[in-house]
Amino acid sequence: xxxxxxxxxxxxxxxxxxxxxxxxxxxxxxxxxxxxxxxxxxxxxxxxxxxxxxxxxxxxxxxxxxxxxxxxxxxxxxxxxxxxxxxxxxxxxxxxxxxxxxxxxxxxxxxxxxxxxxxxxxxxxxxxxxxxxxxxxxxxxxxxxxxxxxxxxxxxxxxxxxxxxxxxxxxxxxxxxxxxxxxxxxxxxxxxxxxxxxxxxxxxxxxxxxxxxxxxxxxxxxxxxxxxxxxxxxxxxxxxxxxxxxxxxxxxxxxxxxxxxxxxxxxxxxxxxxxxxxxxxxxxxxxxxxxxxxxxxxxxxxxxxxxxxxxxxxxxxxxxxxxxxxxxxxxxxxxxxxxxxxxxxxxxxxxxxxxxxxxxxxxxxxxxxxxxxxxxxxxxxxxxxxxxxxxxxxxxxxxxxxxxxxxxxxxxxxxxxxxxxxxxxxxxxxxxxxxxxxxxx
Amino acid sequence: xxxxxxxxxxxxxxxxxxxxxxxxxxxxxxxxxxxxxxxxxxxxxxxxxxxxxxxxxxxxxxxxxxxxxxxxxxxxxxxxxxxxxxxxxxxxxxxxxxxxxxxxxxxxxxxxxxxxxxxxxxxxxxxxxxxxxxxxxxxxxxxxxxxxxxxxxxxxxxxxxxxxxxxxxxxxxxxxxxxxxxxxxxxxxxxxxxxxxxxxxxxxxxxxxxxxxxxxxxxx
Numbered sequence: 001x002x003x004x005x006x007x008x009x010x011x012x013x014x015x016x017x018x019x020x021x022x023x024x025x026x027x028x029x030x031x032x033x034x035x036x037x038x039x040x041x042x043x044x045x046x047x048x049x050x051x052x053x054x055x056x057x058x059x060x061x062x063x064x065x066x067x068x069x070x071x072x073x074x075x076x077x078x079x080x081x082x083x084x085x086x087x088x089x090x091x092x093x094x095x096x097x098x099x100x101x102x103x104x105x106x107x108x109x110x111x112x113x114x115x116x117x118x119x120x121x122x123x124x125x126x127x128x129x130x131x132x133x134x135x136x137x138x139x140x141x142x143x144x145x146x147x148x149x150x151x152x153x154x155x156x157x158x159x160x161x162x163x164x165x166x167x168x169x170x171x172x173x174x175x176x177x178x179x180x181x182x183x184x185x186x187x188x189x190x191x192x193x194x195x196x197x198x199x200x201x202x203x204x205x206x207x208x209x210x211x212x213x214x215x216x217x218x219x220x221x222x223x224x225x226x227x228x229x230x231x232x233x234x235x236x237x238x239x240x241x242x243x244x245x246x247x248x249x250x251x252x253x254x255x256x257x258x259x260x261x262x263x264x265x266x267x268x269x270x271x272x273x274x275x276x277x278x279x280x281x282x283x284x285x286x287x288x289x290x291x292x293x294x295x296x297x298x299x300x301x302x303x304x305x306x307x308x309x310x311x312x313x314x315x316x317x318x319x320x321x322x323x324x325x326x327x328x329x330x331x332x333x334x335x336x337x338x339x340x341x342x343x344x345x346x347x348x349x350x351x352x353x354x355x356x357x358x359x360x361x362x363x364x365x366x367x368x369x370x371x372x373x374x375x376x377x378x379x380x381x382x383x384x385x386x387x388x389x390x391x392x393x394x395x396x397x398x399x400x401x402x403x404x405x406x407x408x409x410x411x412x413x414x415x416x417x418x419x420x421x422x423x424x425x426x427x428x429x430x431x432x433x434x435x436x437x438x439x440x441x
Numbered sequence: 442x443x444x445x446x447x448x449x450x451x452x453x454x455x456x457x458x459x460x461x462x463x464x465x466x467x468x469x470x471x472x473x474x475x476x477x478x479x480x481x482x483x484x485x486x487x488x489x490x491x492x493x494x495x496x497x498x499x500x501x502x503x504x505x506x507x508x509x510x511x512x513x514x515x516x517x518x519x520x521x522x523x524x525x526x527x528x529x530x531x532x533x534x535x536x537x538x539x540x541x542x543x544x545x546x547x548x549x550x551x552x553x554x555x556x557x558x559x560x561x562x563x564x565x566x567x568x569x570x571x572x573x574x575x576x577x578x579x580x581x582x583x584x585x586x587x588x589x590x591x592x593x594x595x596x597x598x599x600x601x602x603x604x605x606x607x608x609x610x611x612x613x614x615x616x617x618x619x620x621x622x623x624x625x626x627x628x629x630x631x632x633x634x635x636x637x638x639x640x641x642x643x644x645x646x647x648x649x650x651x652x653x654x655x656x657x658x659x660x661x
Contacts, residue, residue, distance in 0.1 A: 224521040224522065225521075227521035227541075227542040227543055228450045228452075228453050228521055228542055229450075229452060229453070230542070230543040231453050231521075231542035231543035231544060232450065232452040232453035232455075232456045233543075234543045234544065234545060234546070235453065235456035235457055235459075235460050235544075235546050235549075236452075236456045236459075238460060238545070238546040238547075239456060239459045239460050239463065239546075242460070242463045244463075244593075252459065255452075255455065255456065255459075258452070259452050259456070262452060
């Protein structure tokens with residue numbers, strides 16, 4: 001049963017019915033005991049009263065006997081008894097006191113008393129009478145209770161409905177919510193049990209709204225970013241068509257090809273950005289990031305040679321980190337690629353992987369123009385490029401790296417290389433080391 | 442006719458630069474707002490093509506700067522921003538036209554011609570002094586109802602003359618209108634192109650005023 005209301009209603013109804021049954025039984029037993037006491041008291045009193053008198057005085061006037069009460073009196077010593085049957089059948093050898101006897105197929109409660117003169121008498125009443133009292137008592141209790149049950153059910157239903165009103169109100173509000181930016185749920189006048197839950201939902205809504213906002217901005221920016229290269233391609237195609245001579249035609253065709261390459265690179269970056277947004281972390285495994293870094297940097301060497309840049313490792317510790325290998329390769333590619341793009345010809349790019357304090361630190365130092373300190377906080381935003389950035393690029397690289405690093409539980413920092421004054425850039429990616437595998441020995 | 446191209450994107454800037462030169466404009470291409478303001482201060486451009494998302498100084502701020510400068514410089518905003526508010530802000534700041542990327546070269550050139558036409562002292566689409574007329578859209582000159590095809594340089598030169606008929610222009614004034622910064626000007630190229638124009642259109646079309654320069658008559 002998934003509805004809390006239904007669950008509460010059924011549970012409460014069961015408790016009420018059970019309590020009713022238990023109290024009915026209790027009333028029954030109590031009434032039984034009371035009825036026995038009452039009857040015993042009655043016959044003992046009558047017996048004691050009659051015992052003070054001589055045996056068989058005047059017969060008890062029949063009109064003085066309430067037919068409902070059905071109390072009978074008999075002498076025990078005479079044989080054969082002149083008394084009317086049932087009580088006359090009481091065995092003569094019975095002891096004084098209270099007894100329950102079976103007489104002529106009926107249960108009787110009898111009181112036997114020996115008078116001072118030694119004669120004995122018995123006072124009796126059929127058990128039927130007291131059973132009836134008992135039954136009636138229990139029946140009254142049961143009937144009044146049964147009459148209460150529907151009222152109780154209605155009350156329970158009302159109480160449940162009223163208690164759940166805040167939930168229904170919230171549900172209606174959520175249902176009315178459009179797909180746009182979700183707004184926070186009202187957190188005033190809530191029951192204490194719901195408040196932390198609603199506050200948690202509001203925090204989630206807040207995070208989702210932020211995320212949605214960022215993605216929306218990203219899509220708008222992406223569309224804008226695509227317009228410029230497409231404009232360039234359009235113009236380049238027209239230029240190629242207008243080429244006045246063969247040499248120009250070849251040059252312009254090359255420009256168009258470069259433009260296409262750049263546009264497809266931008267598309268790759270957009271795809272990477274989308275790919276590393278969510279759900280990629282599941283392909284993580286424990287890998288040695290220095291091996292990935294080495295092979296990725298090796299792929300970039302021709303690019304470095306083209307600009308006569310000294311690209312190399314200053315340190316490459318073995319560092320086992322839980323991350324998707326392709327994602328880390330993307331990190332290396334983007335960061336080293338950035339360094340190669342911005343460092344002037346003949347510059348230096350130093351890559352290092354160091355293991356310290358349970359973290360792996362991947363850092364890239366270059367002696368390029370660096371990034372002014374005030375621009376650093378915004379530089380990881382998608383499409384943000386340094387104000388003085390002249391190199392080609394969409395400004396997505398650092399944003400992609402930041403996404404990957406954050407999802408892997410790491411941190412991306414930009415700063416100035418410690419061993420250089422003022423110029424250059426140090427990019428540091430710090431990642432938590434993977435838990436060491438259990439050592440079997 | 443000299444154009445200031447303000448575009449930070451190397452690929453688009455290069456492509457537009459080539460397209461404008463193909464269309465016989467002299468082009469100075471700058472990549473940031475500061476350089477644009479400086480260039481506009483020292484060269485008398487016929488028109489500026491202005492991107493809005495610029496480093497150093499935003500395009501709109503550059504536009505404001507143009508507007509407070511002495512001579513109003515016709516400006517076409519060329520940008521990826523297509524929101525109505527952006528257009529309104531741009532046009533309100535005094536841009537003469539607004540072109541959203543991506544665009545066709547034909548459209549850019551047509552809009553440039555339209556803006557230049559509006560700026561040029563009430564001149565129609567076809568420039569003319571009565572004897573010679575020049576259609577900037579087709580680059581065809583007409584003399585006595587005979588159409589004559591011109592090279593890019595010849596067209597550029599004739600357009601410079603026909604924009605201001607009756608005004609004598611010195612060699613440096615002509616060079617400034619025909620060539621961008623990074624174009625090498627051969628020492629006698631102005632004379633060379635004037636000669637070829639005279640061959641095509643007749644010797645009387647361009648008059649030489651000795652010691653001053655050249656001109657086309659106000660009325661043929």
